[in-house]
Amino acid sequence: MPRRPRSPGRPRTAALGAVLALLLVPVLAACGGTGAAAGGAATLKWTSTYFPAHWDPVVGGSGAQFRELALVYASLTRVDEKGEAVPDLAESWEYDDEGDEITFHLRPELKFSDGEPVDAAAVKAAVERAQRQQNSALHGDLTSIESVEADGLDAVFHLTQVDYQIPQLLGERVLQIASPKAAKSPEELDQNPVGAGPFVITQLIPGTKAVLTKNPDYWDAEHIHIENVELTSAPDTSTVVSGLRTGVYNFADLDPSQAGSAKKAGLDVFVQPGYNASNISLNVNKAPFDDDRVADAVRYAVNRQEFVDKLTFGYGETTDQPFPKGYVAYDPKSENAYPYDPAKARKLLAEAGHRAGDIELDLVIPAEDPGAEIVQSQLAAVGITVNIKIDKNWATPFFAKDLTFSLYSTTGRDSAVQTLTAHFGPDGPLNLSSPYEPAGFEAAVAEVRRTPLDDPHYAETLQAATRAGLRSKALVFTYSSPNLFAKSPSVSGLPKNPAHLNWTGVTIGDTR
Numbered sequence: 001m002p003r004r005p006r007s008p009g010r011p012r013t014a015a016l017g018a019v020l021a022l023l024l025v026p027v028l029a030a031c032g033g034t035g036a037a038a039g040g041a042a043t044l045k046w047t048s049t050y051f052p053a054h055w056d057p058v059v060g061g062s063g064a065q066f067r068e069l070a071l072v073y074a075s076l077t078r079v080d081e082k083g084e085a086v087p088d089l090a091e092s093w094e095y096d097d098e099g100d101e102i103t104f105h106l107r108p109e110l111k112f113s114d115g116e117p118v119d120a121a122a123v124k125a126a127v128e129r130a131q132r133q134q135n136s137a138l139h140g141d142l143t144s145i146e147s148v149e150a151d152g153l154d155a156v157f158h159l160t161q162v163d164y165q166i167p168q169l170l171g172e173r174v175l176q177i178a179s180p181k182a183a184k185s186p187e188e189l190d191q192n193p194v195g196a197g198p199f200v201i202t203q204l205i206p207g208t209k210a211v212l213t214k215n216p217d218y219w220d221a222e223h224i225h226i227e228n229v230e231l232t233s234a235p236d237t238s239t240v241v242s243g244l245r246t247g248v249y250n251f252a253d254l255d256p257s258q259a260g261s262a263k264k265a266g267l268d269v270f271v272q273p274g275y276n277a278s279n280i281s282l283n284v285n286k287a288p289f290d291d292d293r294v295a296d297a298v299r300y301a302v303n304r305q306e307f308v309d310k311l312t313f314g315y316g317e318t319t320d321q322p323f324p325k326g327y328v329a330y331d332p333k334s335e336n337a338y339p340y341d342p343a344k345a346r347k348l349l350a351e352a353g354h355r356a357g358d359i360e361l362d363l364v365i366p367a368e369d370p371g372a373e374i375v376q377s378q379l380a381a382v383g384i385t386v387n388i389k390i391d392k393n394w395a396t397p398f399f400a401k402d403l404t405f406s407l408y409s410t411t412g413r414d415s416a417v418q419t420l421t422a423h424f425g426p427d428g429p430l431n432l433s434s435p436y437e438p439a440g441f442e443a444a445v446a447e448v449r450r451t452p453l454d455d456p457h458y459a460e461t462l463q464a465a466t467r468a469g470l471r472s473k474a475l476v477f478t479y480s481s482p483n484l485f486a487k488s489p490s491v492s493g494l495p496k497n498p499a500h501l502n503w504t505g506v507t508i509g510d511t512r
Contacts, residue, residue: 041227042508044491046251047240051207051233055193056186057176058129058136064411066173067501071212071229073176073195074219076104076123076155077167079414081496083328084453085167089118089177089196089219090155099162099450106153111217112179113200120150125180127157133186140429141174141418144449163449168415172500198224198503208233225507241265241486250488250508256313262486271315272483273498275412275419277322278307280375280476281432286404288359293352295473299338300345301382306374307479315482321466322410322423324480329416331463334470345382356383361405363387366394371407371478401434408432409481411499416462417448424469431474438471 048068054060057073076090090104110118127148130138144163149156157166169175182194193201198221199212212229215221234240237255244252245265254262254269262269282289282298289295304318320337323330349359361379363386365372376386386405397403408430413419422428425445426435444465451461483499490509495502 042225043228043230044226044251044503044508045230045232045247045249047232047234047243047249048253049234049237049255050253051210051231053207054190055201055204056183056190057178057193057195058133058138058186059190060137063137066176068210068231069176069193070172070197070500071199071231071503072193072197072201073178074197075172075174075176076170078172078502079168079497079500081498083414083498085171085414088172089123093167095164099164099452100159102157102159102166104155104157106155107219108153110196110219112182112194112196113215113217114179114182114194116179116181116194118177118196119153120148120155122177122180123155124148124150125183126175126177129183129186130175135186137429138174140422140427141169141413143427144169161446161449164452165415165417165449168453169413169418171414174413174415174418199226199229220504223504225505226503241267244486244488247488250491252486254484254486256311256315256482256484259313259315259484259486266489267486268489268491268493269484269486270493272485272494272501273496274483275323275327275499276409276481276483277319277324277412278371278407278409278478278481279322279423280478281398281403281406281408281430282474282476283401283404284433284436284473285401288352288354288361289404289473291352292473293348294354294359296338297345297348297352297382298379298384299476300341300348301378301384302338302375302476302478303340303378304478305340306378307371310374311371312479312481315484316479318478319480320477321470322419322475322477323412323416323466327416328459329419329462329466331466331470333463334467337470338476342378342382349383354383357385359383360385360387362389363405363407364389364391364394364397364403365407366390366392369407375407398432399429401432403432406432414499417445417465420465420469421445423475424472431472433472433474436472436474438468438473440471441465441468444468 050064052060052065052068057069074089077085078088080086089106091107093102093104095102127145130136131142144159144161145157146160147158178189179194182189198215198218200215201210201212203211210231214224214227240252241258241262243249244267259269282295284290308316308318321330363372372388379386398406422430424437424441426437448462448465451458492507494506
């Protein structure tokens with residue numbers, strides 16, 4: 001039998017409210033119009049530039065496509081507008097006194113869309129699959145979980161360490177829960193997703209289109225006012241605005257370059273808050289970045305404002321950390337530690353014995369990226385030659401840590417600690433220099449995990465861990481890009497949940 005917690009009460013949640021409020025950009029209110037489909041059924045016609053390549057949440061739940069997978073799958077928790085963990089499939093949870101065990105209490109009488117029960121056994125199966133499946137993108141996020149014990153509707157998580165981050169972690173992207181019956185064949189689940197989320201897929205054309213209908217058995221179905229969803233892959237960013245204007249779509253993620261024309265077309269253009277950050281990834285295990293002076297020269301050569309001006313059309317902002325400014329994990333003490341100073345960059349390269357033109361690097365990226373051209377130009381100004389190489393299979397050498405020099409952008413995690421360990425930890429998937437980690441980082445992260453999220457010292461403890469991570473020579477952060485969307489005025493405003501798209505309460509046309 002599981003050891004019962006000795007300190008029941010409300011769920012521990014992150015004290016993000018006041019700081020995260022700085023990130024929140026108000027969503028424009030709906031201004032009338034009719035968007036309901038024929039017959040009065042409210043239909044969301046969403047076109048996306050990141051249509052899921054995989055519908056198995058263990059494989060596809062870590063990238064931006066988690067927003068679309070959340071149409072089908074629900075999670076133990078989700079985040080609210082303050083970025084705090086709130087109930088989803090689990091109606092409550094509590095830690096034991098030591099902080100190394102947490103019990104989630106699931107809502108009663110829930111079912112997956114195939115009729116299987118949503119119970120603790122399903123949660124246990126989901127965790128174990130995410131930890132063990134060979135192609136899992138999530139196993140690195142679950143290292144604090146030693147085992148899960150299933151007792152009816154109570155899922156008891158035995159942890160490898162004290163870790164108060166778990167409710168934040170197990171939200172809508174790291175543990176979207178599939179039916180264990182359907183997940184017995186991950187390959188089949190990938191094409192026929194079965195979850196307990198607000199919608200059920202009725203048709204799926206891989207890589208192109210998904211048709212969904214409202215799930216009447218979803219635990220919060222009474223607040224889902226959308227009856228149908230038509231999700232399509234956007235053919236080209238330049239066609240999105242015309243499709244929205246003519247009614248082919250009524251919701252889309254938007255490239256910043258299209259924001260002006262979308263506004264002129266009378267569309268609602270809005271920024272959904274998030275944790276996005278882009279970086280230049282260096283492999284300090286390979287020359288020339290095995291010399292700290294060369295790595296630091298790259299830092300001083302980077303003009304972050306140029307990325308913002310040329311790539312975000314005024315919607316983004318500079319950042320020298322894996323978090324946007326204003327977020328609770330952003331460390332003010334580390335701000336501008338490496339200001340733009342090309343003269344200092346050239347001096348460091350000279351001290352390292354390199355004359356202009358001595359260093360020639362291949363910058364390997366998965367597709368054409370204007371950000372790569374900015375890097376090429378800025379490093380050329382300090383005497384480093386950069387050749388841009390496109391490799392469509394870039395992910396394989398990147399995650400195998402075989403590349404020397406690349407670019408990466410992240411949507412972050414609901415748990416700031418997971419964002420930190422992903423970038424700076426010895427096994428971090430975004431750490432191109434694994435197993436390298438900066439001195440003091442492991443201890444700083446452990447201290448954050450030991451600190452309850454409602455502790456008055458949580459923010460300063462978390463920022464100290466960020467500061468420790470930023471001693472890494474492996475990453476040069478550049479800018480924070482927006483989660484930019486456009487919608488027809490017939491679609492009402494969305495809840496401002498950071499990084500997520502929450503359809504609870506959203507209406508289309510006059511359907512209520």
